[in-house]
Each structure stands twice: as structure tokens, then as C-alpha cells.
Amino acid sequence: MAEVPIEALARIHAIVGERGWVAADEQERFLVEWRGLWRGRPLAVVRPGDTAEVAEIVRICAAARIAIVPQAGNTSLCGGSVPDEGGTELVLSVERLDRIRELDPQGFTITVEAGCVLADVQRAAAAADRLFPLSLAAEGSCRIGGNLSTNAGGIHVLRYGSARRLVLGLEVVLPDGRIWNGLRHLRKDNAGYDLKQIFIGAEGTLGIVTAAVLELFPRPRARWVALAAVPDPGEALDLLAQTRERAGEALTSFEWMPRFALDLVLRHIPGTRDPLDKVHEHYVLIELDSMLEGDARLAERGAALLEDAARRGVVIDAAVASSEAEIAGLWRLRESISAAQKQEGASVKHDVSVPVSRVPDFLGAARQKVELEWPGVRVCAFGHLGDGNIHFNLSAPAGADAEQSGAFLGHWGAFNRLVHEVVCAMGGSIAAEHGIGRLKRDELKLVKSDVELDLMRALKTAIDPAGIMNPGRVL
Numbered sequence: 001m002a003e004v005p006i007e008a009l010a011r012i013h014a015i016v017g018e019r020g021w022v023a024a025d026e027q028e029r030f031l032v033e034w035r036g037l038w039r040g041r042p043l044a045v046v047r048p049g050d051t052a053e054v055a056e057i058v059r060i061c062a063a064a065r066i067a068i069v070p071q072a073g074n075t076s077l078c079g080g081s082v083p084d085e086g087g088t089e090l091v092l093s094v095e096r097l098d099r100i101r102e103l104d105p106q107g108f109t110i111t112v113e114a115g116c117v118l119a120d121v122q123r124a125a126a127a128a129d130r131l132f133p134l135s136l137a138a139e140g141s142c143r144i145g146g147n148l149s150t151n152a153g154g155i156h157v158l159r160y161g162s163a164r165r166l167v168l169g170l171e172v173v174l175p176d177g178r179i180w181n182g183l184r185h186l187r188k189d190n191a192g193y194d195l196k197q198i199f200i201g202a203e204g205t206l207g208i209v210t211a212a213v214l215e216l217f218p219r220p221r222a223r224w225v226a227l228a229a230v231p232d233p234g235e236a237l238d239l240l241a242q243t244r245e246r247a248g249e250a251l252t253s254f255e256w257m258p259r260f261a262l263d264l265v266l267r268h269i270p271g272t273r274d275p276l277d278k279v280h281e282h283y284v285l286i287e288l289d290s291m292l293e294g295d296a297r298l299a300e301r302g303a304a305l306l307e308d309a310a311r312r313g314v315v316i317d318a319a320v321a322s323s324e325a326e327i328a329g330l331w332r333l334r335e336s337i338s339a340a341q342k343q344e345g346a347s348v349k350h351d352v353s354v355p356v357s358r359v360p361d362f363l364g365a366a367r368q369k370v371e372l373e374w375p376g377v378r379v380c381a382f383g384h385l386g387d388g389n390i391h392f393n394l395s396a397p398a399g400a401d402a403e404q405s406g407a408f409l410g411h412w413g414a415f416n417r418l419v420h421e422v423v424c425a426m427g428g429s430i431a432a433e434h435g436i437g438r439l440k441r442d443e444l445k446l447v448k449s450d451v452e453l454d455l456m457r458a459l460k461t462a463i464d465p466a467g468i469m470n471p472g473r474v475l
């Protein structure tokens with residue numbers, strides 16, 4: 001058993017004070033993630049109050065060779081943000097780094113600390129009549145440091161790109177405790193390597209992001225949102241292409257969900273209702289946005305699009321939201337699927353992506369494989385069709401008891417291998433949202449070549465030679 005570095009811990013305790021030192025009986029929420037799949041035992045849990053404290057802690061850890069697990073909102077669910085069971089890893093939560101340092105409405109930038117909750121950043125931007133477009137179902141609890149470290153996506157990637165595209169500058173505490181102040185506000189900077197991109201999506205393996213300069217956009221003045229029933233995923237793809245052609249920049253989101261997902265939401269989420277009279281097998285949720293106040297043409301374009309698609313048999317039925325409340329209601333159906341599936345019982349998750357035009361093939365092939373593997377498995381596949389990013393989730397057979405559910409969950413790895421094989425055969429990615437963490441570390445070689453893995457290891461060794469930053473995650 002490793003010796004407890006008592007002196008180093010005492011120095012860290014002195015730096016963060018009582019407010020930043022999490023007592024053993026208050027550590028639970030930092031040690032287990034939302035799904036309960038990963039639970040760890042920490043050396044200590046600390047919540048430093050500013051970048052200088054983070055740097056001092058990292059310096060002490062580097063000298064004492066203490067491993068650090070950075071944590072933001074703890075919603076990434078792949079074993080990256082919680083400690084392992086060894087009792088040797090220090091959890092460093094950035095949640096107290098929650099200041100908005102600057103908002104520049106003319107320059108369309110906001111400078112925020114890593115612990116800011118995503119929804120708070122959106123609200124701050126909106127209060128200045130600006131849009132921060134990163135938006136995902138976990139936005140009430142995930143935090144900017146985690147969003148950047150996982151290169152988060154969400155429902156607006158189609159139009160604004162994922163987190164990587166929204167960052168102009170970064171502040172990072174390096175694994176030796178130095179602070180890299182790269183908080184530039186530049187939209188053009190071709191002077192040497194773009195270092196910030198190395199830390200984005202690195203899942204805390206290269207350093208601790210403490211602040212970022214994020215890009216803001218004009219706030220949309222009009223929205224048009226519809227839930228359309230389509231015959232199958234192939235027709236959904238056709239509708240996506242048509243919508244892109246006709247709506248261009250106005251197309252902000254294009255989400256796909258099957259009836260099974262909608263049924264789960266209607267069953268488990270209070271206050272939801274089916275907006276269509278008839279039951280259909282497949283749906284897409286489309287949002288068009290305009291920068292013009294009360295833009296009547298937006299609704300006309302949306303209506304024309306649906307009419308044309310209906311004529312061609314691509315859309316069978318549709319509900320168009322006529323108020324902000326109805327827009328929220330339609331989005332709630334889509335955004336509640338994960339929570340509803342959790343209530344339905346045991347489920348196995350895959351957040352994968354394939355080239356957009358391969359989504360229907362992927363859905364068919366992956367479904368066939370898992371149904372053969374586990375008779376009665378209920379496929380709950382849904383997601384960001386516009387990005388080729390599908391949550392290919394599996395619910396245990398209806399009525400599964402505790403033992404059967406346990407056996408189903410015990411098959412997680414085997415399901416992953418089956419689905420990931422299909423993904424890889426289509427040139428896709430096995431981690432389109434939640435990251436690699438520990439969950440998919442051993443499968444990374446399926447989607448990265450030897451050359452890519454060598455380059456990643458070389459970067460890790462160059463920046464974190466002692467290997468103290470989130471060890472065993474990603475690589």
C-alpha cells in the first residue's frame with residue numbers, strides 16, 4: 001500500500017483553507033458519477049479558489065508525485081473525472097473558479113473561469129444580448145473546464161461547431177505548476193503552434209484549464225421549431241440535406257429520435273405529451289433561427305420545407321411550435337431522453353459518430369448485431385443526426401429483474417465491441433461526446449493508428465513527463 005504523503009497534504013490543506021478542503025464525509029459527490037458506474041477512493045478532494053492556488057497545489061503534487069484528477073461538473077461519465085479505487089489520487093475540483101472575468105459585447109467575447117456552469121455562461125451572454133451557443137442537456141451542471149477538456153458538442157454543433165471552435169484563448173496550469181496565460185482574444189493568430197487546441201479535448205491529461213476566452217455570437221431574434229415524423233432514418237437524412245440546402249445558415253439543430261425514445265420520455269417525465277395525434281416510428285426535431293426580429297420569412301421557409309417534404313413522402317406528419325412555451329416543450333422531449341432511459345432501468349451506452357450519410361446504415365447494422373447478441377434488447381438510438389453523432393443506447397429487455405439487469409450490464413464490454421466494430425468499419429469514432437476516460441481507453445487503438453498513438457504519447461511525455469495528470473485516462 002502506498003504511503004500517505006502527509007506533509008504534502010498538510011501544505012495543500014494550508015493553501016486551500018477550510019473552504020477548499022473537502023472533509024471525508026462530504027466527498028461523496030466528487031467520487032461517483034451520475035450513472036453510478038464509476039466510484040473511487042481519493043487521497044484527498046480539494047476545491048482551490050483561484051488559479052494561483054491551483055498552481056501551488058500542482059507544484060506540490062509534482063514534487064511529491066501525487067496524481068491529480070481534475071474535475072468540473074462530473075457529467076462526462078466515462079471514469080475520467082473521478083478517482084480510481086487506489087486511494088492515491090487527489091481530486092482537484094475547479095468548481096470554485098466560477099468568476100466571469102470579462103464580457104466584451106463589441107468584441108463578442110467572454111472570459112470565464114473553468115468552474116463556471118455552462119448555463120450561467122449562456123445566461124451572462126444573453127444578459128449582454130449575445131449568444132454563447134454551446135448547449136447540451138447537462139448544461140445546468142457541467143462546467144466550462146470540463147466542456148473544453150472533452151471538446152463538448154451538443155445541439156448547436158451543426159451551426160456553431162463544438163467547444164473547440166468556440167475558444168479564442170486559454171489559461172492552463174501545466175503539470176509542473178507553471179501557469180500558461182494564453183488568454184488571447186484574437187480571431188487570427190498564425191504565430192506558431194496553436195497550443196490551446198492541445199489542451200482542448202485532452203480530458204485533463206496535459207494540464208488544468210483554469211480560464212478561457214470564449215467566442216460569442218449575435219442572439220437569434222426568431223426561432224422556428226418543428227417535430228416531424230419521417231418514415232425511416234434514410235428519409236430523415238434526405239430531409240436533413242433538403243433543409244441544409246433551403247435554410248442554409250438558419251439551420252441550427254437537426255435531431256433524430258425513434259418512437260421508443262419518445263415513449264420512454266412520455267412514460268417517465270412528468271408534464272410531457274405527444275404533440276402528434278398518431279404514433280410514428282421515427283421523428284426529427286428541426287430548429288431554424290434568424291437574427292431578424294419577428295422574421296415572418298423564417299416560418300414561411302419552415303412551412304414550405306415541410307410541405308415540400310410531405311409531397312415527396314419524406315415527412316408524414318409534423319407539429320410546429322407556435323410559442324416559446326411550445327418550443328421549450330418540443331425540446332424537452334428530446335433533452336429528457338437520457339433521464340427517461342435511466343428511469344426505465346439498466347442501460348448500456350455508446351456515444352459514437354459516423355459520417356453523416358452513413359447513419360442509416362450504421363443504425364441498421366448495429367441494431368442487427370445487438371439483437372442477435374441479446375434477444376429482447378431494446379435499442380434506444382437517438383441524437384445529433386446533423387453531426388452524425390448517435391447515442392446508440394441499449395435498454396435491458398422489458399421486465400428484466402435485478403439479476404437479469406445485472407447480467408445485461410455485465411455484458412457492457414461485449415456490446416461495446418460489437419457496436420464499435422460497426423462504427424470502425426464505417427470510419428467513425430467511438431467517442432463523439434463523453435470522451436475516452438477509462439471506459440474506452442483500451443479501445444482507442446480501434447480508431448487511432450499507431451502513428452497517431454505515438455504522437456499522443458510523445459505529447460503526453462513532453463508536457464507531463466512525471467505522468468501525474470489524470471494518469472490512466474485516455475492513454
Ligand SMILES: Cc1cc2nc3c(=O)[nH]c(=O)nc-3n(C[C@H](O)[C@H](O)[C@H](O)COP(=O)(O)OP(=O)(O)OC[C@H]3O[C@@H](n4cnc5c(N)ncnc54)[C@H](O)[C@@H]3O)c2cc1C
Pocket residue numbers: 034069070071072073074075076077080081094114135136137138141142143144145146147148149150151152153154155203204205207208209210338339432433434435437470473
Ligand atoms: C444528460 C447528459 C447529456 C449530455 N449531452 C452531451 C452532449 O450533447 N454533448 C456532449 O459533448 N456531451 C454531453 N454530455 C457529456 C458531458 O456533459 C460533457 O462531456 C461535458 O463537457 C463534461 O463537462 P463536466 O464539467 O461535467 O466535466 P467532468 O465530467 O468533470 O470532466 C470531464 C473530463 O475533463 C477533465 N477536466 C474537468 N475539468 C478540467 C479542467 N478544468 N482542466 C482539465 N481537465 C478537466 C476531467 O478530468 C475529465 O477527464 C452529456 C452528459 C449528460 C449527463
